[in-house]
Amino acid sequence: MAKRIPSLNWLRVFEAAARTGSFARAAELLAMSPPAVSQQIRALEAHLGRPLFKRAAAGVSLTEAGRSLLGVVGEALGRMESAAAALAAPGTPPLVVGVSMALSVGWLAPRLPGFLSSNPGVTLELYSLLGRPETPPRQAVLWIAFGPPPPGTEGAALFGEQLVPVAHPDIAARITTLEDILNHPVIEVADHRRNWAQVFGWDVLPSGTRTLFVDTTLTALAVAAAGEGVALARPPASDDLVRRYNLKPCVPGLHIQGVEQYHLLHLAGAELGPEAKVFHAWICDEAEKTRLATGL
Secondary structure (H helix, E strand, O other), X not given: OOOOOOOHHHHHHHHHHHHHOOHHHHHHHHOOOHHHHHHHHHHHHHXXXXXXXXXXXXXXXXXXXHHHHHHHHHHHHHHHHHHHHHHHOOOOOOEEEEEEHHHHHHHHHHHHHHHHHHOXXXXXXXXXXXXXXXXXXXXXXXXXXXXXXOXXXXXXXXXXXXXXXXXXHHHHOOOOOHHHHHHOOEEEEHHHOOHHHHHHOXXXXXXXXXXXXXXXXXXXXXXXXXXXXXXXXXXXXXXXHXXXXXXXXXXXXXXXXXXXXXXXXXXXXXXXXXXXXXXXXXXXXXXXXXXXXXXX
16 A cells, blocks of 8 residues: 655645745745755655756756655645635635746737736736746636646647747847857857757857856847847747847848747646636637738
8 A cells, every 4th residue: 555645835845846846936936045945855765766856056846756746746735825815705616827938028918908808707816937947826717838738638739939049239230140040149048058059050059159158038029139148939929029128030031940839838637617618719819810810
């Protein structure tokens, strides 16, 4: 017979660390010390007899066993929190939606007023998703993430992306060929480390390439707007950001087709409520308009 887990708090600590990718950030969320978080994770791993995290200086990532456990634990905690919230505040709860950060700022935000004005009875809570894979908050009913739907989810494909080198107008004006880009720092999103190599058609960038790593596409575009190098825009998700930052394409006509798509996801077999169904239909309709306009 399988041994019962001695402390359910181990699972709460595990879920927080898995969701944030950091024992330190999990400690902040749970009002614990980082050593206490690490100790409880080690205790859970010892109880299960297998590692749940890969430790590295930059943070932690889940092992295969950890990913399997997260799917179950995240769903269970989310249901408990939803039930508790419903008891504490009777009435229609807000619709919790997670959205990939670049898509949230560059594509969803300009369209959202139209949805809210047409659906005044829907209260939204939006959360930005970071990292790869993008993990939604455990209370999310729907989430939009980049890449293939993970196990245990159902997804509707929205649209893909392109990679387009962009820079401050003064820098873009000095670039006429792809090779000219290497005269300037290239700004790379840490979770997409092969994107610039993909643009050039190489396995890796030359050893002398000046590279500035940042954590999000939003940051990459902001740094490029400050004149600190060349970033990769990701139309159509980043179109509004590129306009707002007045960034210009560096090589006219250069658009590299991306290989992945954005998906609107929910837990497999989950019954969506009326508000979620309305939002789901609206997002799919807006995505269809985007596909027709861009061919992506």
